[in-house]
Amino acid sequence: MSSENPAMPTLKLVQVLTGHRGRVWNISWHPEGNLLTSCGEDKIIRIWGTEGGVEGKWVVKTSLTDGHERTIREVTWSPCGNYLASASFDATTAIWDKKSGQFECNATLEGHENEVKSVSWAKSGQLMATCSRDKTVWVWEVAEEDEYECAAVLNAHTQDVKKVIWHPNDELLASASYDNTIKMFREDPADQEWTCVATLSSHTSTVWSIAFNKTGTRLASCSDDGTVKIWQVYLPGNQEGIATPDGTPVWKCVSTIAGMHSRCVYDVAWCHQTGLIATASADDVVRIFQESLDSDPNQPNFDLVASSSTNGHKQDVNCVAWHPTVAGLLASCSDDGEIRLWKFLEGTS
Amino acid sequence: MLLSLIQKSKSIMGIGENAIPASPSSPSTVPPLPNDLQSSSDKSPSSMEAHGTTQSEHKEFQELIYDYIRSIKDPEKPATLEDLHVVYEEGVQVKGVTADNVKIVRIEFNPTVPHCSLATLIGLCIRVQLERTVAHTNPFKLDIYIKKGTHNTEEEINKQINDKERIAAAMENPNLRKIVEDCIQDDD
Secondary structure, three states, X not given: OOOOOOOOOEEEEEEEEOOOOOOEEEEEEOOOOOOEEEEEOOOOEEEEEEOOOOOOOEEEEEEEOOOOOOOEEEEEEOOOOOEEEEEEOOOOEEEEEOXXXXXXXXXXXXXXXXXXXXXXXXXXXXXXXEEEOOOOEEEEEEOOOOOEEEEEEXXXXXXXXXXXXXXXXXXXXXXXXXXXXXXXXXXXXXXOOEEEEEEEEOOOOOEEEEEEOOOOOEEEEEEOOOOEEEEEEEOOOOOOOOOOHHHOOEEEEEEEEOOOOOOOEEEEEEOOOOOOEEEEEOOOOEEEEEEOOOOOOOOOOEEEEEEOOOOOOOOOEEEEEEOOOOOOEEXXXXXXXXXXXXXXXXXXX | OHHHHHHHHHOOOOOOOOOOOOOOOOOOOOOOOOHHHHHHHHXXXXXXXXXXXXXXXXXXXXXXXXXXXOOOEOOOOOOEOOOOOOOOHHHEEEEEEOOOOOEEEEEEEOOOOOXXXXXXXXXXXXXXXXXHOHHHHOOOEEEEEEOOOOOOOHHHHHHHHOOHHHHHHHOOOHHHHHHHHHHHOOOO
């Protein structure tokens, strides 16, 4: 254990990044971890970097100002790190790249009727997904350079779709909605049609965000009902004897973290290095949960191990993102206009 | 006129993307906060400890909030929400505080008719008015609800007017924004 570690697990504030005007909705790390991107109400995408590694001071390297006419709700890097996608309330998704030497928008995905809430790339980089208040989820194929074709329009949700994410290793798509459910989709190999293969119901209000664990065997979801739920997949022929009708994998809620958040939980992030779960809540707090070592894998317990009790955000926390390579490094952003970098310290006891 | 208002109000749920170009919106005039409340955050922690002080501070905050919403104009009638008994003093309550001592405020309002489609719009006006005034200097948590049993799509509306993403998007819609600005505009 390093000497900086205190006795108890701690979330230590590393840096406060200021510059956005108004609410910051979303932050996203570059896959190599050398850049952090943020967006929000001010319609500006900011790309932050450091001099001298992640431990250095983070400053704005680039500001992209002319991409969208309304709030930018989400930004996300492609797995190769060469493209940046931004989803906006102006109903479009912009794709940015640096081929000319500086970041430029070289493609715009149009089709949603109103606000695009989320955008996500599959691991291969060949598929993307977007979702909107228009209740649809769109799957896009990356055809050629700067060419994106709509592969499917999925109408499974009955309300506003808040978030889309891809499985970490598989072409399985998950979406979270104002209709209180999570749905999963995949392409049927028989007819190349994208279909809904699972509906996860248990939350009692809007599901704001979802995150897979490293292997994609579990999914964490967070909701306006103030809870975080952990779902686990059971494959056909599983040892536990969970029925899988039609040979379709079944997602079952195996744990509910209740009574920890006093208001809506806007985001959840599952660290693929440490297994820690971070949450962003409307009670202004960033929290860290850890699975109990002795818990039953089919009924796991998650303990609150640290929170941003001091030096925290002054308003709703909207997003949390674990650094892709540096274990314990976490970014959060808030309605207070700020981005905070945190270091989770294990504790020596 | 009424029909068009109702359509526009419905568009919070399914924001009508009627392509009316955005007119440059004039910044709404915000009445200054009373001096004693502006400095409330500077109060020494010791003065907050006494239970009685917290109670009276909550009451003071409720009154401050009510002062900002009573004068909001009804979207379709030439009267204020207070005149129409849509909002009332006892409908504003500080329900408690968060771990960081941020006040949690609940506002209940009573739409004038059970099928009133303007309920979402009224909720939007209340939220925007308070975000721009009180919350600007003194952030607090706000939950808005329709008075129980007064509206036939109560739960649906409650969910919508408490979804900050939908509120934010609605306020970027030029049509809706114009209506809200007109309702919360200060005549003085």
